[in-house]
Amino acid sequence: MWKKQSKLIAAIAIVIIIVVGIVVVWYVTRPPPAPRKVTWSVIAGFYTDAMNKIAKDFTEKTGIQVEVIGIDNTVLYEKEVMELAAKTGAYDVVTIETMWMSEWTLAGYLEPLDEYIAKAPKEEMNFEDILPHYRVLLSRGTHTYGLPYYTYDQGSIYRADLYERKDIQDLYFEKYGRALRKPDHTMTWEEYYDICYFFSKVVPQEWVAPPGKTFYGLSMMAGRFGESQDEFMALLWGHGMDWVDKDYNIIINNELGVKCMQQYADFLALAAPNSIEITYDGCVGNLRSGIVQGFLQFFLDQWPNAIKTEQEVPGAKMECGTGVGGRGYTGCFAVGMSADSKHKEDAWEWIKYLSGAKAQKDFALMGGSTCRRSVLYDPEFYSTPELAHKYAHLKAIADSAALLEPLPDTEKPPRIFMLPQSAKIYVGPFIDVMSLLANRQKTAKEAADLMADEIAKICGWYPEHKPPAGWTPGFEKLSLPVFEEQYLSWLFQPLCLVGAILPSLKRPD
Amino acid sequence: MKFEKERYMPWIMVSPSLIIVFALTLYPLFYSIYLSTRSYDLTALWKDAFIGFENYSHALNEDAYLAEALLATFKFAAGSLLVQIPLGLAIALLLNREFRGRRLVRTIITLPLVAAPIAIGLVWKYMYDMKFGIIPYFFQIVFGSSPHWLAESTMALVSIIIYDSWQWTPFVALILVAGLQGLPQEPFESATIYGASAVQRFRYLTLPMIRPLLVIVALLRLIDLLKLWDPVWALTRGGPGIATQVVSWYLYRMGFLYLWVGYTASIALMFLYLVIILSVIALRRIARL
Numbered sequence: 001m002w003k004k005q006s007k008l009i010a011a012i013a014i015v016i017i018i019v020v021g022i023v024v025v026w027y028v029t030r031p032p033p034a035p036r037k038v039t040w041s042v043i044a045g046f047y048t049d050a051m052n053k054i055a056k057d058f059t060e061k062t063g064i065q066v067e068v069i070g071i072d073n074t075v076l077y078e079k080e081v082m083e084l085a086a087k088t089g090a091y092d093v094v095t096i097e098t099m100w101m102s103e104w105t106l107a108g109y110l111e112p113l114d115e116y117i118a119k120a121p122k123e124e125m126n127f128e129d130i131l132p133h134y135r136v137l138l139s140r141g142t143h144t145y146g147l148p149y150y151t152y153d154q155g156s157i158y159r160a161d162l163y164e165r166k167d168i169q170d171l172y173f174e175k176y177g178r179a180l181r182k183p184d185h186t187m188t189w190e191e192y193y194d195i196c197y198f199f200s201k202v203v204p205q206e207w208v209a210p211p212g213k214t215f216y217g218l219s220m221m222a223g224r225f226g227e228s229q230d231e232f233m234a235l236l237w238g239h240g241m242d243w244v245d246k247d248y249n250i251i252i253n254n255e256l257g258v259k260c261m262q263q264y265a266d267f268l269a270l271a272a273p274n275s276i277e278i279t280y281d282g283c284v285g286n287l288r289s290g291i292v293q294g295f296l297q298f299f300l301d302q303w304p305n306a307i308k309t310e311q312e313v314p315g316a317k318m319e320c321g322t323g324v325g326g327r328g329y330t331g332c333f334a335v336g337m338s339a340d341s342k343h344k345e346d347a348w349e350w351i352k353y354l355s356g357a358k359a360q361k362d363f364a365l366m367g368g369s370t371c372r373r374s375v376l377y378d379p380e381f382y383s384t385p386e387l388a389h390k391y392a393h394l395k396a397i398a399d400s401a402a403l404l405e406p407l408p409d410t411e412k413p414p415r416i417f418m419l420p421q422s423a424k425i426y427v428g429p430f431i432d433v434m435s436l437l438a439n440r441q442k443t444a445k446e447a448a449d450l451m452a453d454e455i456a457k458i459c460g461w462y463p464e465h466k467p468p469a470g471w472t473p474g475f476e477k478l479s480l481p482v483f484e485e486q487y488l489s490w491l492f493q494p495l496c497l498v499g500a501i502l503p504s505l506k507r508p509d
Numbered sequence: 510m511k512f513e514k515e516r517y518m519p520w521i522m523v524s525p526s527l528i529i530v531f532a533l534t535l536y537p538l539f540y541s542i543y544l545s546t547r548s549y550d551l552t553a554l555w556k557d558a559f560i561g562f563e564n565y566s567h568a569l570n571e572d573a574y575l576a577e578a579l580l581a582t583f584k585f586a587a588g589s590l591l592v593q594i595p596l597g598l599a600i601a602l603l604l605n606r607e608f609r610g611r612r613l614v615r616t617i618i619t620l621p622l623v624a625a626p627i628a629i630g631l632v633w634k635y636m637y638d639m640k641f642g643i644i645p646y647f648f649q650i651v652f653g654s655s656p657h658w659l660a661e662s663t664m665a666l667v668s669i670i671i672y673d674s675w676q677w678t679p680f681v682a683l684i685l686v687a688g689l690q691g692l693p694q695e696p697f698e699s700a701t702i703y704g705a706s707a708v709q710r711f712r713y714l715t716l717p718m719i720r721p722l723l724v725i726v727a728l729l730r731l732i733d734l735l736k737l738w739d740p741v742w743a744l745t746r747g748g749p750g751i752a753t754q755v756v757s758w759y760l761y762r763m764g765f766l767y768l769w770v771g772y773t774a775s776i777a778l779m780f781l782y783l784v785i786i787l788s789v790i791a792l793r794r795i796a797r798l
Binding site for chain 1: 659660661768
């Protein structure tokens with residue numbers, strides 16, 4: 001028996017020695033701690049190339065690596081929402097389109113940034129330097145959820161050489177009895193329609209068209225993409241209209257709304273035929289092919305691409321300025337912190353750096369469009385006529401922003417941004433209905449009525465086109481100190497069948 | 510208890526596969542059924558509640574977009590079958606003859622089948638482009654003008670049918686070639702002796718004999734066509750308007766853009782039932798061969 005016991009003791013001792021040995025070897029040979037790193041989801045393309053350079057500078061300064069994950073604009077929304085809704089923490093910093101802000105804040109996807117902003121040194125943050133309408137657009141309730149890093153505010157981009165030609169000016173005066181003006185915020189949409197009609201139908205083709213091609217009054221972003229309604233909104237807001245009024249009643253199908261829809265269709269009849277297939281890059285392609293004089297209103301951040309027309313079309317001279325109608329589409333891409341980020345402090349450092357004056361200036365020097373006043377008005381960009389021309393879009397952005405400053409905060413962003421379902425409306429009926437109108441499958445009245453119905457359905461108000469009595473967007477909930485987690489995140493763990501069957505734990509209404 | 514190895518060992522051996530099948534197919538299916546009875550919105554989780562068959566009722570009675578998507582899907586499927594089956598049969602009849610280079614031709618026509626659909630779709634998108642596409646260019650030369658292939662409602666559907674037919678007609682042809690080669694030769698020899706023309710032999714002998722295989726191929730293609738996705742993504746994104754918004758594209762929009770997961774699950778399940786019915790019919794036909 002003693003022999004059996006001693007064998008047992010020896011076996012246990014050997015096992016313990018082996019286990020301890022394994023632990024010691026593992027501890028000694030374990031890899032060094034991973035470097036500090038944050039992941040950032042961003043639009044793939046030109047902007048990402050510039051951001052890689054800025055991220056490298058940031059890493060050298062702080063030691064925090066930034067993994068820049070470029071995602072095509074057409075799938076950015078769903079890719080980010082999947083990760084945010086599933087609380088995976090895959091992206092520490094997310095790119096937010098201003099139209100998505102209401103939905104994401106109410107869903108609890110984003111971390112409020114106020115405390116971080118308050119604690120940041122002024123020379124690094126300088127929150128008031130950010131253009132006021134973005135500060136409003138990126139806040140909900142009493143919290144700020146994002147900081148802008150690049151704007152796509154719209155304005156006018158056009159072939160100035162065509163407007164300055166004497167023969168064209170004389171012909172215009174002969175037809176309309178007034179001087180041909182370059183488009184800007186003082187021009188009405190009616191006058192701009194006349195100009196587009198003039199270039200499409202009146203000016204002899206041999207005066208303006210490249211050999212073997214047809215010249216058109218404008219190019220439009222009427223393809224089946226979100227930008228189609230960015231363009232339409234410029235028309236809408238330029239008429240003082242919006243999709244909903246200040247009480248969130250849906251008004252898009254009132255008389256003025258139908259007029260705007262009809263005007264959109266009228267402009268499209270004058271546009272390059274491929275307008276119904278393309279978005280902003282196709283429009284720039286049309287401009288650089290020399291077949292259009294300009295656009296309805298256009299993203300000023302495309303100026304660095306548009307200005308290349310001067311090298312590609314003989315005699316072309318480009319200019320940009322404020323948008324027709326007095327109010328262009330306003331929006332930006334912002335950076336926000338995922339509420340599920342496991343590296344919040346490092347994520348904040350990147351957000352602060354990217355939206356800060358130094359990185360914004362670097363971005364502007366690389367052709368990007370900044371959201372900071374100090375950069376927009378930096379004399380370095382206007383020190384020579386060549387630089388002033390190269391960075392003309394910065395002045396246009398500043399001038400467009402100045403037009404918004406006198407407005408009260410409640411009007412700086414149009415009401416549509418404040419609807420909780422604005423993101424769904426943006427990716428859904430905005431695209432469907434504008435495409436139906438663009439392809440003449442619906443008349444202006446039918447499109448306006450359909451749009452109103454679809455917005456009402458998404459908001460849950462259908463058949464009414466207004467919210468129920470006492471309804472609010474719900475942003476007052478965001479004024480709570482912490483937006484608590486609403487769900488146990490079992491639903492996306494494949495083996496948790498039990499969690500899928502049991503009633504979910506719900507936050508009380 | 511004695512471990513009955515022979516009785517339980519097969520189950521033990523297949524259990525890893527069963528677990529994977531359960532995890533990847535049955536669990537998602539049951540979970541989808543569960544979701545389809547709820548108002549589950551990924552961006553508004555606090556609104557989640559059990560709503561019974563309301564999603565199904567809404568889809569069947571009130572969703573005009575779904576009805577349009579179903580119509581677009583069936584139009585596309587019918588148009589594609591009308592092209593692919595006769596064309597595939599014609600190619601099969603050609604390939605059934607002996608000629609020099611037959612094997613090479615057979616290899617070449619299968620190339621579209623092995624190409625990635627999205628990549629091919631993007632190539633076709635450029636071919637249809639009105640500014641620099643080769644198809645409008647040739648139409649301009651031959652006819653003096655070209656339709657807007659991707660920008661007109663009817664033409665967009667036709668464009669997708671052409672693309673899909675280019676890719677999948679070889680599949681039809683290969684299956685029919687195999688069928689033709691399995692036909693007995695005696696009736697054809699007899700018919701030739703009795704003076705039947707080629708058209709008569711085709712009409713009274715080939716077609717009746719190959720009809721069961723034609724039905725199966727058509728069913729298999731129909732099942733694939735109902736699930737169409739890649740050409741829509743690559744070429745039209747459901748446009749112009751909603752002309753090419755087929756059911757799979759509509760599901761994508763509801764599920765991944767609107768994030769109305771509950772409603773999407775209900776539509777997906779109804780569509781799954783339809784595809785299952787067609788699959789059962791096809792399998793029974795195959796079994797009868």
